[in-house]
Amino acid sequence: MTIKKILVLHTGGTISMHEDEDGDVETGVENPLTGAKMALPDVDLTVESIFNLPSEYIGPTHMLALQHRIVAAGNDFDGVVITHGTDTLEETSFFLDSTLSVDFPIVITGAMRSSNELGSDGLYNYQSALRVAADNNSRRRGVLIVMNDEIHAARFVTKTHTTNVATFGSPISGTMGLLTKRQIIYFYDLPKRRVLSVENVNKSIPVLKAYAGMDGQLLELLAASNIDGIVIEALGAGNLSREAANGVVYLLSRHIPVVIVSRSFNGVAEPVYDYLGGGVQLEKAGAIFATSINGQKARLKLLVGLDSQLNNEDLRDYLHQV
Numbered sequence: 172m173t174i175k176k177i178l179v180l181h182t183g184g185t186i187s188m189h190e191d192e193d194g195d196v197e198t199g200v201e202n203p204l205t206g207a208k209m210a211l212p213d214v215d216l217t218v219e220s221i222f223n224l225p226s227e228y229i230g231p232t233h234m235l236a237l238q239h240r241i242v243a244a245g246n247d248f249d250g251v252v253i254t255h256g257t258d259t260l261e262e263t264s265f266f267l268d269s270t271l272s273v274d275f276p277i278v279i280t281g282a283m284r285s286s287n288e289l290g291s292d293g294l295y296n297y298q299s300a301l302r303v304a305a306d307n308n309s310r311r312r313g314v315l316i317v318m319n320d321e322i323h324a325a326r327f328v329t330k331t332h333t334t335n336v337a338t339f340g341s342p343i344s345g346t347m348g349l350l351t352k353r354q355i356i357y358f359y360d361l362p363k364r365r366v367l368s369v370e371n372v373n374k375s376i377p378v379l380k381a382y383a384g385m386d387g388q389l390l391e392l393l394a395a396s397n398i399d400g401i402v403i404e405a406l407g408a409g410n411l412s413r414e415a416a417n418g419v420v421y422l423l424s425r426h427i428p429v430v431i432v433s434r435s436f437n438g439v440a441e442p443v444y445d446y447l448g449g450g451v452q453l454e455k456a457g458a459i460f461a462t463s464i465n466g467q468k469a470r471l472k473l474l475v476g477l478d479s480q481l482n483n484e485d486l487r488d489y490l491h492q493v
């Protein structure tokens with residue numbers, strides 16, 4: 172068996188934290204994963220602590236720094252493993268997946284229980300991520316999320332539970348693969364996606380959730396506040412109240428791109444209803460329906476699309492693509 176060279180990038184999160192005597196979880200200086208004993212395949216690890224942050228502090232600038240580090244690694248490694256807090260793990264995964272085209276596996280993992288808690292899942296998930304990154308079958312699959320013996324695609328994964336170790340799920344596509352004691356099994360291949368390079372991540376793109384009785388006031392306020400675009404988690408298949416729909420029309424009249432996803436946990440947003448506020452009329456007015464992603468991912472996709480100077484039809488096609 173050939174030895175696989177894996178680049179490990181620690182970024183912080185619960186996987187690198189510990190519980191104090193009161194049971195509160197805090198960050199530490201030493202990463203508990205460093206020097207930990209694991210049953211591993213033949214891997215040669217290069218370990219870097221690129222950040223030591225709770226993932227609530229991670230934003231697009233950090234994601235871009237990670238992306239640059241991976242690009243700089245070139246073909247020096249057979250795989251990359253990133254450890255990350257779970258709260259924004261799906262966003263970092265999605266950003267990297269949208270902006271990196273590499274053959275080697277990029278695997279992201281985290282933990283729900285910190286290093287000294289009973290039933291801590293950090294070391295186990297780290298070991299699983301290394302196994303997946305060292306597996307030849309993990310190549311050319313985009314960015315993968317490995318937690319709790321499951322493999323998920325960055326495009327479809329989301330955090331589904333506040334505290335459970337089985338928090339990550341892919342409601343639309345299902346789990347992409349599994350780790351057993353001896354095997355790594357993939358159930359399906361992903362549809363092709365368009366990868367774009369990104370240079371500047373400083374766009375202002377808020378995400379707004381729709382609700383019964385939503386008015387257009389907030390949308391009009393946002394239209395006057397120098398935003399570059401907006402994502403609305405609309406109702407059901409992608410519908411809004413009449414007042415909110417008028418707010419969308421106002422935003423569009425100011426040339427602010429409006430991207431529609433659903434606030435529903437599962438399914439794809441698409442234009443179905445033809446009345447004021449219905450998806451058909453929102454699309455006719457110029458709103459863009461993003462396919463199969465949630466609000467936080469649509470925000471990143473719009474950011475990447477705008478930074479790549481995509482406009483009108485091109486931007487629409489890009490956001491439509493699964």
Ligand SMILES: NC(=O)C[C@H](N)C(=O)O
Pocket residue numbers: 183184185186224225226227255256257258259281282283284
């Ligand atoms: N389980 C976790 O990692 C949650 C933590 N708050 C973080 O995202 O950094």
